[in-house]
Amino acid sequence: MNNYYICSDLKWSIFCEENPIFSTPIANLMVPSLAFVKQVFERSFGEQRVNSLYYLSILPTTDCPQSFKKRNLIFLSVSHSFLQLIYQFSHELCHLMIPDSPTQNIKWLEETFCELASLYSLLQLKELPSCDCHATLNAIRPEVDAYVTETLKKAIPLNGLAVSDFIKDHINELENDPYIRSHNATVARELFPIFRSHPNAWKIIPHLCEIPKNYSFDEGIHYLSTIVENECRDGMDCIASLLLG
Known part of the structure; x- marks a missing residue:
């Protein structure tokens, strides 16, 4: 090999x-x-x-x-x-990027963040100046939008439903099966603007494994808000507001 x-x-x-x-x-x-x-x-x-x-x-x-x-x-x-x-x-x-496995009821959020990272990387490719791109990457840049659009077809239209209410409606499913891709993609799609405007928010993700095992999802997000670095706090506030309402 x-x-x-x-x-x-x-x-x-x-x-x-x-x-x-x-x-x-x-x-x-x-x-x-x-x-x-x-x-x-x-x-x-x-x-x-x-x-x-x-x-x-x-x-x-x-x-x-x-x-x-x-x-x-x-x-x-x-x-x-x-x-x-x-x-x-x-x-x-x-x-x-997460040093250890998060607790079971947070694993779906880990999967959601990983879905978000995939979409983010693809759209970063689109924004990269062509002069900074390898020929292989330049050749695929025109296809990024169509690929992302196709990928997001698995996301569920919320039709005005708040993300926090979507999570509450499906929290039992998410905690029992963190790999429901339609649900992960739905939340990732809504998180994307926050990570776009608060790039330090990515540094929150490695802390997921620090949430105590006995915490509920809501308690876990509140706990996460207390342990992230100061540079991440604005992004964390936006994430908490979106996820918890």
Whole structure:
């Protein structure tokens, strides 16, 4: 099995073999897309947080994409669509920004934030000056809007319903099954403007695992508001207002 380094400063590697998912030629073409996501995360979460993952292994899978926090390991199931590659890698890398697993009733919010990270990375690509883009990325930039629009079709129209009321209506489902993608996408869509206007809000996400296990969702968000860094407080207030009403 061969490996390709995504960057020169860290041991972030794509491991490939001669299979339809990560063949050697495809792995070489994947590097610019994955390196771009790393740059987006460095601006969002901070270089220190991202670079604390000195080792990261990315491997192919025919199953669903997934990540393993304790092993700095990500499995991706796509390579030929570079937009989907950015989407999947952003989602799984966001999981690794959280040092430990959040409590069960908060896991759906982790999945929602990871969905948000995928959308954010894609739209960051659209806004990047073409002169700063690798040719592979420049080639896919015109397709970003259509891809994001298609991705958000799984989100549920709220038709004037407050996000906090949507969460209250579905909280039991969310806590029992954090992977309901339609629900995660719905909340991620509504969170996006906050993270756009408060970029420091990304630094809130690693604190999810610090919420005590016996806290309800509402109690957890209030607790999160007390432990985030001062630079994140404006964004945290907006998030709490959206989620709790």
